Amino acid sequence: MKISNTTIEDQLLVLLSYNNLTPSEKTKIEQLIPLISSWESFYNLARFNRIIPHIYRILKQENWWQQIPDHVQDEISERAAEIQQINAARLQKAKPILKRFQEAGIEFVILKGVLFAETIYQNSFYKRMNDIDILVRKKSIPNILQIFEEEGLLCIGERIGGNPEKQLKTSHHLPPFIDRELQCMFGIQWGLKSPLTPYRLDYEAIWSRVRPFSFLGLNALQMCPEDNFHHICVHLGYYKNGLRDVFDIYNLLRKYEANFDWQLLETEVKKAGTERLMYFALSLTNSLYSNPTVSELIKKMEPQTSAYYKKGVAEKTKNLHTQLRIGTSYPTEVEKAISEFNATNQFKEKSYYFWLTWKYLLFPPMEEAKKMAANLYPNARQGVWIWWTRSYRMLEYIASEISWLLLFALMFKTWYDLLQCGWSNLFFKSSKTSTKEKMNTLGISEEALERIKKRIQ
Template identity: 25%
Template structure:
């Protein structure tokens, strides 16, 4: 393997691993390969410090979730935190910047109050309602060390699939055995969510992180026969066959794994909703805006969508440019608007 790495820069490898969320996984692999430890010294040192930091933050996650349960809040944990406990050998191997949970829309105020009693606040300063279906709560342990929660009101911020799986479905099927009193998204639903989440980011031109594809691999490897059958039925019922095939084939192009191939084969003859085909494409900024605008049915919804994108509250502007005197605000809005136009045109 020495020859495989001699033409690579170790700093570049470290930066790519961090960007794609696989630094912890790669560091674990290196532990079993003594010959590569010198080349990956920067990465192993980075991950050593990250593990210490993450252990500190992880100690806050579980007690917070328990307190939410004790407050009578119904929720299901999604994405990285759930997967770190259900499909990864150890939780620290799954990089995560926050904990994602989904709640009933009617419980939003109760959830905000529960987080506030635990010392959390909204880092954004306001809660968008038209452009995204989620909000954040944060507690700062020390400068630069934050405990972050993303609270989702629907499965996705993508209008086309936001209601394709309901909260009640997720709660009914949740894994309540892995972590006591903390419902984690079950593997069949986790695989659907991972597929939709990855394709949404790809559709808007974001980097497809390797860790997202690795999640797909581990879910396919660890699902038992009943879970695989449930996944197949859900894909057929929701018309997600084309999306699932595309995402799983993309993962298989990286990992070439029998479990991915078998999962793909089981999707034969399952139904597909052609209205969701746009998610396997990469759209321009204009195409994204045009589709998202069209998906808002009422005039009020369309106006709120434009308003939150172009003219959000001052808190959002200050978050981007820093706190300024009030008379600077109009100029900051103009700067934000022009910057957005330039960014969209460049894309």
């Protein structure tokens, strides 16, 4: 772990992010706790990295809780309790839906955080999770949609409205579905990476390696550790890389490394062409939890890695202080705006989301631009450079996933769709409804709609 140019708070937070602490790690934590100069700063950093519930449990488990000032105890406890309540409500709502999957003979694989909560952390509330991500076979989609309809779940979009089955041809997942109390959102996937990207995971091989998993007392499935590891590495966002997004990678390894099949992982990475994504994720992970085998794998992936990802690693891991403070989900604002643009057929509303999409894409706020540039304290010259290049950074980020050609095609499509909508509205005004009107017909208020948007990340 890099400790240069860092604070005691930085070092302590990373150590507390580890699961199943070793004796030497516990000793180091016990040495650091009395040296904390500002527990409020520690809390704010933990809140920014969104791992409050996990560290709350560790501090309680290891009897370090009483060494924290009372007011910070209150803040940590309150946040942990809030997330526990949210997660508990989500699981309670999910069980009857998944029971129907089981009764219908639908095979379903629990993914990411919801799985790791039970298998790695043994703590359903170790972090806040916006939805329950599930991998299914594509042939199961019609049955799943029927169950969702019968159970009264709402389809949030493309993200709002439209036929969700149209996603089968253009995506690797359905639009999110949520219950009417807005407590449980389902992310149904038949793939792990968008078909718009150049990456091709071998799903038949993945399905051949799934194993039984009891989830909420139901017969669910989980991918093997190597496939889960591959998935969360390729799922890591280029800018969304705080501790919450990274610590599952090294904690999975800490649990399964003794029997981990590194050769299988390398084979699947080569087949999928995900070397550059693995290089990026493993490099960020290794800067927080150093592992010799991971270091060797990074070296193997480097020749197939583009300059873009190498530069990203160099920027983000230059010191721990920076790495813990640059995670941002800002690019999802672009995705949400595009989703809303696609959802509405009302010209006035479509024009607004057209403007919002381009605003988010080309003019990120300076505070977000500094995080994306991994330069939180720029001098005047650096500040000007960040300001001038912020648009390019956003465009380059999207192009790195889908190619510049497809990016320009999609950008052109927004203009085409807007003009087509304007022409259609000119002659068929009465047939067009706004997103707000669509949601009102489903009994969802504007305030509730905003809460739903915040969950989609």
